[in-house]
Amino acid sequence: MQEEKLSKGPWHEEEDELLVTFVTLFGERRWDYIAKASGLKRSGKSCGLRWLNYLCPNIKHGYISTEEEQIIIQLHKKWGNKWSRIARNLPGRTDNEIKNYWRTRIRKKIQAQEQENFQFGRNNAKRDSLFSNLDFNVQKHETDDEHKPGENPFGTDNSFDVLGFPNSAFASSPYKIRIRDWMSELSDDQSKITQQGGSNIVESCFGCQASIAEYTDTWGWSGSIWDMN
DNA sequence: AAGCGCCTCAACCGCATGGGA
DNA sequence: TTCCCATGCGGTTGAGGCGCT
Incomplete structure (x- = not known):
């Protein structure tokens, strides 16, 4: 037929x-x-x-508010392109809507901001050394002379996310996103995280370990130091 | 007014996953 | 255990709108 x-x-x-x-x-x-x-x-x-x-009557039509945009940015930092997961945290918004909004609006903003931050951050060898064991494809810094005490080497956003990454820089590194996803999974399975001295030792699914130590640097910035082995 | 290029977003595509037979 | 079907999910496409020249 x-x-x-x-x-x-x-x-x-x-x-x-x-x-x-x-x-x-x-x-x-x-x-x-x-x-x-x-x-x-x-x-x-x-x-x-x-x-x-x-x-569906539950769908919210219309502009995405600044507040919703901030939530999208934060959750995307945490989970990457998990649109449906992000959408579940924004009542009335669909994964498709969020995905489109990200691709057409937010991504551009962040790329422009990262470009600015990268230009500023490349002069800061000291901060970069914290990430030296991770392949962020960061170009070799020429000098750290220009960094002043108390000045944020990563631009205006001086915060660090729950995984110890600076919120303002390298947010879209695929490697970083993979590690984020991995850490996100691990957060559901605390048995894989053990204490050793001042560090948390995390056993990875890739057959290696990561040592994460809390630190406060000379400029008063706190975060986490990652050491993959 | 016409042509062109860019942007947005609804819809489609293909793969993954889950559940029932 | 295997197969099949329904659904979920993320990436991609293309029509239409809009602004610029």
């Missing part, structure tokens, strides 16, 4: 109305069944997406 050709592209108002009616009747599941029963010439998957990303 020949399959009826499925339509693609933007949804029409009548299709939306039909889908809403059938979701109300059968619930937000069995999308293939709903697609067939409704007579919509759409795949079940397409119906599910349309509902979850647009028609």
